[in-house]
Amino acid sequence: MGEKLLMTGNEACGEAAIRAGCRFFFAYPITPQNELLEYMARRLPEVNGVFLQSESELAAISMVYGASAAGKRVMTASSACGIALMQEGISYLAASQLPCVIVDVTRAGPGLGRIAPSQSDYRQATRGGGDGDYNVIVLGPASVQEMADLTFLAFDLADKYRNPVMILADGMLGQMMEPVILPDPLNLDKLPMKPWALTGAKNRRRNLILAAPYTDEELIALNEELNRKYRAIKAREQLWENIYMEDAEIVVVAFGTSSRIATEAVENARREGIKVGMIRPVSLWPFPEKAFKGMDTSVKVYLVVEMNNGQMIEDVLLSVPDKSIVYHVGKGGGWRPTPRLIYEEIIKLWRRRLTI
Amino acid sequence: MGEKLLMTGNEACGEAAIRAGCRFFFAYPITPQNELLEYMARRLPEVNGVFLQSESELAAISMVYGASAAGKRVMTASSACGIALMQEGISYLAASQLPCVIVDVTRAGPGLGRIAPSQSDYRQATRGGGDGDYNVIVLGPASVQEMADLTFLAFDLADKYRNPVMILADGMLGQMMEPVILPDPLNLDKLPMKPWALTGAKNRRRNLILAAPYTDEELIALNEELNRKYRAIKAREQLWENIYMEDAEIVVVAFGTSSRIATEAVENARREGIKVGMIRPVSLWPFPEKAFKGMDTSVKVYLVVEMNNGQMIEDVLLSVPDKSIVYHVGKGGGWRPTPRLIYEEIIKLWRRRLTI
Amino acid sequence: MKGKPLKAVKVSFDPERCKGCGYCSFVCPKHVIGFSENFNSRGFHYAFLNDPEKCIGCGFCALMCPDIAIRIEVINKD
Amino acid sequence: MKGKPLKAVKVSFDPERCKGCGYCSFVCPKHVIGFSENFNSRGFHYAFLNDPEKCIGCGFCALMCPDIAIRIEVINKD
Amino acid sequence: MREWKEKIVMAGFGGQGIMLMGKLLAYAGMFEGRNVTWLPSYGPEMRGGTANCMVIISTGRIASPYIVEPSSIIVMNQPSLDKFEKAVKSNGLILVNSSMVNRAVERRDLKVFKVAASELAEDLGSVHVANMVALGAYVKVKPIVKIESLEKSLSSVLPVYRRDMLKLNRRALKLGFREALEVEGETS
Amino acid sequence: MREWKEKIVMAGFGGQGIMLMGKLLAYAGMFEGRNVTWLPSYGPEMRGGTANCMVIISTGRIASPYIVEPSSIIVMNQPSLDKFEKAVKSNGLILVNSSMVNRAVERRDLKVFKVAASELAEDLGSVHVANMVALGAYVKVKPIVKIESLEKSLSSVLPVYRRDMLKLNRRALKLGFREALEVEGETS
Amino acid sequence: MKRFTRPRSMTDEMVPYCPGCGHGIAIRLIGEAIDELGIQGETIGIAPVGCAVRSWRLYRIDMMQAPHGRGPAVATGLKRALPEKIIFSYQGDGDSAAIGLAELIHAALRCEKITVFMVNNAIYGATGGQMAPTTLIGQYSTSYPEGRDPGLVGYPVKMAELIANVSRNSYSARVAVNNAKNVLSAKKAIVKAFRTQLNKLGFSFVEILSPCPTGWKMTPVESLNWIEKEMIPEYPLGEYSTPKNL
Amino acid sequence: MKRFTRPRSMTDEMVPYCPGCGHGIAIRLIGEAIDELGIQGETIGIAPVGCAVRSWRLYRIDMMQAPHGRGPAVATGLKRALPEKIIFSYQGDGDSAAIGLAELIHAALRCEKITVFMVNNAIYGATGGQMAPTTLIGQYSTSYPEGRDPGLVGYPVKMAELIANVSRNSYSARVAVNNAKNVLSAKKAIVKAFRTQLNKLGFSFVEILSPCPTGWKMTPVESLNWIEKEMIPEYPLGEYSTPKNL
């Protein structure tokens, strides 16, 4: 455990990646991801790593594809429309079962949008925007500390499941500074072995990394294999945080930046004796369904807070027990809720709870 | 109404587009969409239209963006990974509120995949894989006749809502031939007026097509406007077909090619007196929630049949009444169900229905 | 406009549009452009003609101004 | 391999790999390659050496074969 | 009117005109007022090997165009027989292009017919019309459409640059119609 | 120990070192064992206009780093005063760089202080340290961190190429600390 | 009589660029050319991503945005739809030479009758100063703070020459806006580019060397000198191809 | 002693191409070059989308696929990760010159130490014969059945020349596999390309004119003649750039 440092989320993410053994970073500039790119540009040469600014996001994800096939821990980062351009490549990585970490420092869409922080890439991240039946593990940090911790974890998950992992942050998380304690650097020699990696077929049979098997039957079999893997991930890797959940009658559900704002509202309401709690999904795919399964059935009212038009709410609806009532506060385009707004929604629900 | 012709789905789609007044087609080759491209290549010059093979899918959707901004009815087509590459452009079109029609003759993914027909682009189509809070209207034809009819409708919906509309077909629908009666050609002069189109600002104030407004507030306002539009579409444009639904106790839910295969199974089961019906979603976004809302509450069991790993099932789960039980048959990668397999699933559910 | 002096021109600067880049003064052959000590409302020290008499109306300043803050009027010419 | 005759070479065709493209016979300077009337299991009329004596072992046929269906062995050399 | 549905798979080498044969049959079905579907085994992403297409003709509505259990198969070469023989439904029909298939049909529960399509076509002057010979033979033994409907449909189906072959194709159809032979002792 | 949370917005023109001022305050807070957050108004996609940053220092956990209702604002120019005056919470504090702000604060429910930061900085030899003058003044009137902590933090915060300015910055901090003035008659 | 004033084809908006940004000059020159050719009512502009994207605020003509790098493809769509209108795309160097290189070259190969203006400021301005394909050897950028090393990231690309090489029937020129004389030649090249399109001769392309004081971490005036001393020697000014009959 | 046989670096698989397809020849030549240079255990191949994608079946070396057009970027990722290995990407002309043009040119600009083989068959083979950027003027394709009209879709792109123009320190050559003599020169160029990489001199590129009888709707032998009579005059064979010290 190191000392406490004051860092931006982008820097903490970059440094944690390096400490996780990532020595390859390929990316294309885009606000508000640039500080991460620039951090890697400075730091990677110091650790004999490779930083390469690519000619586009398409090229970046393709370089990631190559370096990952070589067995290396590798990362890329972008935002919103830049991630959209990577969708084909991400689908290829998933099909080829290659690990990598992709950071989305989301900005507001759709289209070009603006650089205000937003959570409107939730669907783009968790539903895959590429073709085919694949899934990407998606983690949603809510602090600079988690920018570091979840990035570090992301590399392990990626290697463990041979699957892309995405960090879904936003401009606020990327650019704010908070004290952070960074994970200890991993020894490069102790990283997971990758006997499948392409390293030249000297003294062994050839290795192949294929995004398309040769026969229809093999492609169906690959899909079944992927499906088994995704089921295993769903069973094992759900992450979330419960806040004031012991006796909660109203539950706020929020992730990332909006969860921080919501926490302030929840705390204010608690101070007034309102039995409100919060579930903060940390893994966004797999969505932490389990957080809702064990739920005391007295909870009937959920308030989903998102900095978008209602995206995670579908996952909440798919997870809550029958007869639950789920409300949504949120808007797209870079809108940011205030603690007061959420607080007022909580109060409204609290007053109405007996009539529901 | 014209005579009955024997056409492939790809041809019927292309011809219907031309009859709907589409004179601009920009696309990049990909199997199994090629016959559509080649049809347009032959036909458009005959009607003084423009066929242009683009250098990539990125370019194709960008050309669509330009021609649509000019106020023209315009179409593109691709498949699977090619659609993935269009995600940024589609998000721009949605943000700029530009109409266009995009045809996805899906093949099996993920990644490069193979050309077998598949429905594994359901999520890619209905959830948007681009950034931001936007939606694309998605229609799922199930016959060559519908390849024509829904394409024709697509242009109207696109213009009506100034929004991209996607036809989600697959290789089977694209390449099979069936008799079809084509819609009568529209008079080009009677197409909807587009005062917003870019035609040169002679004698009027300038028109602007923006994928990003100038201020944060304007972007939030744009998102609210889009959201209102999407709500209106959801309220008005749900399309589905009910088959044997009057007294059904088990309901099969399937769209497109898999609905054809399922229909055969349902018919076989009906012949044996089993009370099974089918809901065939025709609009995939908006998903026909209404089909499930008015449902006789005696229906408790749904069987979702998809040629993928379980994608539309989320929409079914979000639509069915509480306490419903929803099963899934499906696999990714180009797998195709047989009528027998579905029939057997129906029989199983029928036998178990009393114990559920 | 090849730097040939034009008679009776009026060169005017819009202080609110000026961002104080200094291009006008850099290219002015007569060095007659100065900068205000005050900020305009956007925080820039704006340019102004500190010796209008010496200005030959060559227009170089306006050609170079990225903010279209300079306007040149020919007053006495036919 | 510049077409100089090599002595005692054996040119053999793999009928199952051959797709009957005709490249070998097209480039054969001695016109000694013919095609079977029969189909192989993939439906192709496969090539064969119809006059082995005249073959000079130049190797052109093998150089051109896209299916690596031709093998040339030097038997009596050195 | 009796309800019926015929599911035919046609298969052979690429280049034997399998798709055309299927289209012609589907057209003829449509002209006679039936419901029809035609489905190719598709995709030029992979060449060589066998090609096949599936045609359904029915008096009622056709659900899936994909045929799992054909009621008839027309096999133009041996690999196709190997591939599809097992799938044919009991009491179904196999028509074999005996010029290109050496082995006998193994199943005992099928009606088996043969026609020396390739040879007959060569006799007519072009091996390319073997498909028409076979199709003519097929509608002889399984009269789901009239041979006249096939002849009429030809002009809609032949690609423009092959219109000069119209006559030859008609003759091939008729020749096949005449020459179809039931294979004795092989049907159950 | 008393629990407290201070939410400070700093604002001025781009180039006035607003971000640095905020970082320094956050560092000092962290050195004193507080929880801190620092949030810039960001994005070089658009230049010019005002820049601001938000710093929270608290003895307890900090939920949102985004400040809707600051408890203090430090305004380095007039547009910033125009923009943020209304947001300050009742009984909050405004520190004004009086060199660049001509008008008086309008609200009557706030504590208002001023320091002629730009002029004092010029006196010290560089207008670039006006930010430090203001910060020194701020911690004088709102002692949430010690001025020594600010001085100590300077070396962590200054970019490498500005390390030679360490001394000057320290002097600016101290000068500001000395020169902060309460604006009489304007507080309620 | 007014001698020098804001072009009629331009709006009254404030120029939305940093102090000393060359975009302001280039955009004004295009506006002057539009005035001069009298094509304000016939011209449609495209503003792809980059600092260029804000150019739509400044023109009193129909305008649209474009995804990063896709200006030439969007322009193609517009032009094919409206063959009689004048279509231009106003792009940055990162936009055209990095992410959008394929679209630009293909428009040139097609001899698409559109005009592309590329502002070469040897940097990614909008995103805060990262290396562009046009960044000079040794030049500082936030992504290569030690300066561009050709061993790691290769050599600057010469777009005006490249377009001239690949495209038949094209107008391709490189100009600069770093002094009054060059600004005057720049204007001429812009007019010629539009003329190429007006006369339906082929593709037209003007590369404009332009200061980005913010990205370069220089004062505006230092930037003008840097263009003269560093950029022009690497990127020689001039016309690289002119269609017959222009 | 064997005189001519399947290269050791190749598998025993059937060649998965149409009768007379030039891919089979080109792939074999690369295999022979790998054998000759003794780099089988050090070489990693990339097979991007197109008929080229099936090449992985034929090599006894580590191989991977790549998204359509992205071979050079994937190769860059591999090479940066494994600078001592020999990395090649084996691509079609549509793949490299259409959708993947930016990635290819940028790899060339970076002088990335990789080798790209581009099979120029003047058509999109894998998708059934649509026009490619390399399709000749007047040539039939399924997307331009009246033949390529330069007024509508522009001119064929000359990749070997383009790469030589943009890339310093590159090897760039055009060869053909339409007769025995040209096949022998093709082999030499392939070996030189690998040598360029082995000696860490820079980027290497070989454009291979190659028959696609299926796409061209010709017999295989007609295709060989068509290369000689139509393609080579438009695409002259030869070396367009050679790095110093090769």
Ligand SMILES: Cc1ncc(C[n+]2csc(CCOP(=O)(O)OP(=O)(O)O)c2C)c(N)n1
């Ligand atoms: C797909 C995508 N990738 C990245 C970005 C971020 N981005 C905005 S502008 C820009 C580059 C700007 O550089 P340039 O084109 O040279 O224009 P300049 O600002 O220098 O004039 C980038 C990378 C984006 N908006 N979209």
Ligand SMILES: Cc1ncc(C[n+]2csc(CCOP(=O)(O)OP(=O)(O)O)c2C)c(N)n1
């Ligand atoms: C993103 C994407 N777009 C389109 C395709 C379809 N596709 C497969 S191969 C190919 C082109 C093949 O042409 P070329 O590169 O010239 O190779 P050839 O088959 O001629 O050797 C295309 C367009 C695809 N697989 N992926």
Ligand code: SF4
């Ligand atoms: S017109 Fe010429 S002389 Fe007058 S101020 Fe401008 S540049 Fe100087």
Ligand code: SF4
């Ligand atoms: S050139 Fe324009 S913006 Fe720059 S200082 Fe002069 S007037 Fe001001």
Ligand code: SF4
């Ligand atoms: S080796 Fe030469 S002569 Fe012998 S068959 Fe082959 S090409 Fe003909």
Ligand code: SF4
């Ligand atoms: S070149 Fe090869 S494949 Fe072609 S005919 Fe000769 S042996 Fe057969």
Ligand code: SF4
């Ligand atoms: S960043 Fe550079 S290009 Fe962008 S506005 Fe500022 S000076 Fe101009």
Ligand code: SF4
């Ligand atoms: S389509 Fe053309 S390139 Fe592809 S395998 Fe066949 S002949 Fe070769």
Ligand SMILES: [Mg+2]
């Ligand atoms: Mg730039």
Ligand SMILES: [Mg+2]
């Ligand atoms: Mg090709």
